[in-house]
Amino acid sequence: MSMQAINMTINGEKIQALVEPRTHLGDFLRDNQRLTGTHLGCEHGVCGACTVLIEGVPSRACIAYAVACDGQQVRTIEGFEEDEVMAQLRTAFSRFHALQCGFCTPGMLISARDVVLRCPTADAHEVRVQMSGNLCRCTGYQGIINAIVSVIESRRAANADRVEPVATAARAPLPSFQAVANQASAAASVAPATASPTAAAATPSDTANKKPGTRIEDAFEVDHPIDVVWEAFADMPKVAACLPGAEITEHTPTSIKGKISTKFGPMRAAFVGSAALERNAATHAGSIRGAGTDSLSNSRARGDITYALSDAGNGRTRVAVAIEYSLQGPLAQFSRGGLVKEFVKKMVADFAANLNARLGAGSSASGAPGEAVAAPAGAAPMSPMDAAGVFWRWMVSTIKSWF
Amino acid sequence: MKAAAFEYQKPTELSAVVSALRASNGEAKLFGGGQSLGPMLNLRLARPKKILDVSTLPALKVIEDLGTAWRIGGGVTHAMLEDRVLVGCEPLAQVARGIAYRAIRNRGTVGGSLAHADPAADWPLTMPALGATIVIAGVSGERRVAAESFMTAAFGTALAEDEIIAAVEVPKISADARWGYWKFCRKTGEFPEASAAVLLDPQRKVARVWIGALNGAPQSLNALAVDIAQRGFLAISDLSVSQALEPVLGKIDAAQRRLHQTAVRRAVQLATA
Incomplete structure (x- = not known):
């Protein structure tokens, strides 16, 4: 742990301190500076309890880092x-019963002061909108809004700055026009970087949302007879190798233990868990039912994968896959449902492309990554593999290591 | 709710930022305003080895009039755009005003939002609708990418690991151009569940309809836009909107579909009224 020296002006007073870069401003103010008027609620920028002024403007102290405020001015509720x-707000908060437990009050007051100064003509509705980033669990907000509105009104009366209504001229009717087709913004001088496999995997198609789990169904075809594909699905380590980031630590015919590491934007997770395997040779169908925990984010995931193989004629096999999954904990809390779905779809896309490539390791390999899931059930055969680059090289090297 | 340990560096030049990015081999994360990264750090969903703080980098804070466009530095905050109405780019102030809450807008940046590429965020929808260009700085200089092809997926962009958004160039719209922007949030300031942006600029012969808050990047409804340019709000019906949305939405449940349809309809209504 490396400490960094910082200078800051807090409530007009210059201070020096040593901080760890990860210490957020809220903790620094409370634990290091003993300014406990700044309250910490959610600690991820949602509740507004920790609102302070940084360089004169309201900011969340919980998602600003003390080290980043080096050389800056900070003003807390004590200042x-x-x-x-x-002073006017304090009196009004008291008069209108704008607090009960008082936990949100420091943040409320600092935000309210900003609204009073920045929006001198705000009405009750505007005050509500402006204060929507500060949560209160006691009052139901009515007292808070009344208090702020009363301060705005009394200041307006005192300053007697009547606001002249702004005359709004009626707009001329919108003329009909022929828009230029394909209006690329023409400004791009250099072609954007080659689309990544991630980009290719992003497809607008989607399946219905089911509670509590989310279900994704897909199908793709492989240029190999059903028995070969069925055999491949029995080999769990090789199946796992088709899923980037998957690692199998233990393996029996009916169960696996392992880890799936994933990266999604700035988020990383590694789910460690186990799954039960079932296979029915008569119907060429099977399932993988598993659950895992990401110890970094303390998130839990559960997923059921069922697959069914059928003969697609001409020595080809159709693979229908259904994935039903649910996610709990911070990871689920942070990312909205659709994003997790997109993420799982990307994994399915990678898996389908890899599996297809693995089975079709010869010259007849087919299926561009991403297209495998882009094609809904029953879609036409996939276009030949044309995606060069990292993804393809990765697959080739993986496949070569098998045969 | 405490971030895992990270190293911290605050470069004072843009060139130092890109060379630090290159040297870090993907282990460093840029910190613009930190309004999305901060929560992710605290929840430990993101654990970068190093944070490169560009929140106060002067070169990224510049707003410049280029004549036919405004060049907005990547480090310009939402609040700066909210408070300063740029003539010819009035929609920016309107959109900025609706982003999250003032405390977030005071720190969150245009470049940070675009680079983070949350599918439901406001700038990834607004910039392609306005026909903007993203100016990207890297070790070998600047390159330019049209906003409409910049975001490639949820949290995916055309940015390489060692690149940063230097600025966004937003072309000025004509004085009689119309802008419509509508989003549905369950609570004020939250990420929307449906959003749409409409630009109708008869003088420049530009008509664009974009929808956001999808599972991936925002999408253009080009044919609908051309139709609206000719027929105005008459081009909007339950049938025409659902037909335009069909290839973009795919199979989703009826309630969500309705929200997206409503977003398009209301944004068009705002632009054509």
């Missing part, structure tokens, strides 16, 4: 002793 607007 408004002499402030006229804050």
Whole structure:
């Protein structure tokens, strides 16, 4: 742990301190500076309890890092002793019963002061919109809104700055016109980087949302007879090798233990868990039912994969895959449902492309990555593999290691 | 809710940022305003080895009038655009005003939002609708990418590991151009569940309809836009909107479909009224 020296002006007073880069401003103010008026609620920028002024403007102290405030001005709720607007707000909060437990109040007051100064003509609705980033679990907000509106109104009366209504001229009717087709913004001087496999995997098609799990169904065809494909599905380590980031630690005919590491934007997770395997040779169908935990984010995932093979004629096999999954914990809390779905779809796309490539390791390999899932059930055979680059090289090297 | 340990560096030049990015081999993460990365760090969903803080980099804070366009530095905050109406780019102030909450807007940046590429965020929808260009700085200089092809997937962009958004160039719209923007949020300031942006600029012969809050990148409804340019709001019907959305939405449940349809309809209504 490396400490960094910082200088800061807090409530007008210059301070020096040593901080770890990961220490957020809220913790620094409370634990290091003993300014406990700044309250910490959610610690991820949602509740507004920790709102302070950084360089004069309201900011969340929980997602600003103390080290990043080096050389800056910070003002906390303790620093408004002499402030006229804050005095008015304090009186109004008391009069209108704008607090009960008081936990949200420091953040409420700092945000409210900003609204009073920045929006001198705001009405009750505008105040509600402006204050929507500060949560209160006691009052139901009515008292808070009344208090802020009363301060705005009394200041307006005192300043007697009547606001002249702005005359809005009626707009001329919109003329009909022939828009230029394909209006690329013409400004791009250099072609964008080659689309990544991630990009190719992003398909607009989707399946219905089911509670509690989310279900994704897909199908793709492989240029190999059903028995070869069925055999391949029995070999779990090789199946796992088709899923980038998957690693099998233990393996019996009916169960596997392992890990799936994933990266999605700035997020990383590694789910460690186990799964039960079932196979029915008579119907050429099977399932993998598993659950795992990501110890980094303390998130839990559960997933059921069922697959069914059928003869597609001409020595080809159709693979129908259904994945039903659910995610709990911070990872699920942070990312909205659709994003997780997109993420799982990307994994299915990678898996389908890899499996197809693995089985079709000869010259007849088919199926561009991404297209495998882009094609809904019953779609036409996939176009020949044309995706050069990293993805393809990765697959070739993986496949070569098998045969 | 405490971030895992990371190294911290605050370069003072753009060139130092890109060379630090290159040297880090993908282990460093740029910190613009930190309003998305901060929560991810605290939840430990993101654990970069190093944070490169560009939140106060002067070169990224510039707003410049280029004559036919505005060049907006990647580090310009939403609040800066909210408070300063740029003539010819008035939609920017309107969109900025609706992003999250003031405390977030004071720190969150245009470049950070575009690079983070949340499918439901406002700038990844607004910039292609306005026909903007993303100016990307890398070790070998600048390159330019049309906003409509910049975002490639949820959290996926055309940015390489050692590149940063230097600026966004937003072409000015004509004085009689119309802009419509509508999003559905369950709570004010939350990420929307459906969003749409409409630009109708008769003088420049430009008509664009884009929808956001999808599972992947925002999408263009080009044919619908051309139709609206000719027929105005008459081009909008339950049938025409659902037909335009069909290839973009695919199979989703009826409630979500309705939200997206409503977003398009209301954005068009705002632009054509």
